[in-house]
Amino acid sequence: MEKDLKNNTRSELSVIITSFKQKTYFADYLFAFIHQKHTADLNKISPIPKPFRAQLAETGYYISALSILKTQTDSDGTTKYLFGLPDGQCIETVRLVDEGRITLCLSTQVGCRMGCRFCATGRLQFQRNLTAAEIVDQIYQIEQAQGPVQNLVYMGMGEPLDNFNQVIRSLEILHDEQGRYFGMRHITLSTCGLTEPIRKLANLKIHPRLAVSIHAADDLLRSQLMPICRKEPLERLMQTLVYYQQRTGRRITIEYCMIDGLNDTPELAGRLALLLSGLKTNVNLIELNDYSGCPYRPSPGSRIKNFAARLKEAGIDTAIRFKRGRSINAACGQLGAEWLSTAKIQEPA
Numbered sequence: 001m002e003k004d005l006k007n008n009t010r011s012e013l014s015v016i017i018t019s020f021k022q023k024t025y026f027a028d029y030l031f032a033f034i035h036q037k038h039t040a041d042l043n044k045i046s047p048i049p050k051p052f053r054a055q056l057a058e059t060g061y062y063i064s065a066l067s068i069l070k071t072q073t074d075s076d077g078t079t080k081y082l083f084g085l086p087d088g089q090c091i092e093t094v095r096l097v098d099e100g101r102i103t104l105c106l107s108t109q110v111g112c113r114m115g116c117r118f119c120a121t122g123r124l125q126f127q128r129n130l131t132a133a134e135i136v137d138q139i140y141q142i143e144q145a146q147g148p149v150q151n152l153v154y155m156g157m158g159e160p161l162d163n164f165n166q167v168i169r170s171l172e173i174l175h176d177e178q179g180r181y182f183g184m185r186h187i188t189l190s191t192c193g194l195t196e197p198i199r200k201l202a203n204l205k206i207h208p209r210l211a212v213s214i215h216a217a218d219d220l221l222r223s224q225l226m227p228i229c230r231k232e233p234l235e236r237l238m239q240t241l242v243y244y245q246q247r248t249g250r251r252i253t254i255e256y257c258m259i260d261g262l263n264d265t266p267e268l269a270g271r272l273a274l275l276l277s278g279l280k281t282n283v284n285l286i287e288l289n290d291y292s293g294c295p296y297r298p299s300p301g302s303r304i305k306n307f308a309a310r311l312k313e314a315g316i317d318t319a320i321r322f323k324r325g326r327s328i329n330a331a332c333g334q335l336g337a338e339w340l341s342t343a344k345i346q347e348p349a
């Protein structure tokens with residue numbers, strides 16, 4: 001069991017409590033104080049007898065908390081948070097406002113192993129996975145600073161399915177009605193297309209919405225942009241997405257970053273439509289968010305509109321996503337961009 005009590009599901013807390021031969025319902029108190037009241041001090045969990053609280057602390061149990069090191073706000077209302085982790089590492093989290101609804105873009109790793117060419121995080125050297133406690137605490141800290149949020153997207157720093165166990169644990173914690181409950185329809189998990197974890201996810205009881213980054217409809221071009229495509233070819237990915245859809249009944253979001261002169265022609269839109277023909281999807285076209293040192297440029301607006309029109313003609317539900325948080329490097333693919341001049345950089349795969 002985890003010594004960080006925030007990193008345990010409610011049933012795992014019961015096991016800890018039972019190991020001390022205490023009343024199992026204390027697990028409910030602990031869970032509610034940590035995940036509803038955001039208590040980070042064992043001493044403040046007053047329904048639990050003081051001697052037992054002391055016993056927990058003496059045996060090394062504690063409740064972790066992230067610290068907010070910096071916030072930056074764009075004129076469009078987007079706020080980027082820089083969080084300090086207990087071991088001195090940092091992550092970024094973004095709070096987006098859209099027609100009064102608040103969405104948080106959560107990080108799941110420090111750095112990322114996937115190395116997508118258009119993404120600033122992908123250039124940073126991978127340091128480590130976040131714990132479930134570090135994932136959920138991004139929400140709790142921001143809610144305490146700026147009020148409740150409605151939607152969560154696991155699209156910040158890192159590839160969520162490369163940190164499968166902690167990400168699933170965080171979903172279990174967030175979906176518990178005795179904690180900070182989020183319905184699975186309000187949570188989107190984004191992946192660059194790791195097929196084995198997608199299958200594992202399909203076989204679980206809880207199913208968040210799934211967003212898959214495609215960015216090109218053929219393996220050759222996609223491998224240039226996303227090195228993972230050399231290990232996970234599109235054919236296998238598509239078969240896996242069909243499986244996910246059969247198991248869950250969920251429509252799948254396809255993310256497609258529009259890059260000038262590379263993947264944005266009407267012909268490539270036709271190929272994408274063909275690739276997606278066996279799936280229920282909605283496609284998000286994202287104008288590339290470049291950063292200093294990025295080798296690519298965003299497609300012009302007219303080409304994005306033509307690409308969208310071609311997909312719609314083919315019957316594919318398509319939306320164009322506008323840039324958010326650009327002035328503070330908080331847009332998709334820009335997290336960590338401000339550290340590139342000083343951080344350790346990974347060599348392109």
Ligand code: SF4
Pocket residue numbers: 112113114115116119120121122123156157158159192333
């Ligand atoms: S786009 Fe996502 S998976 Fe790819 S390098 Fe960036 S954070 Fe990692």
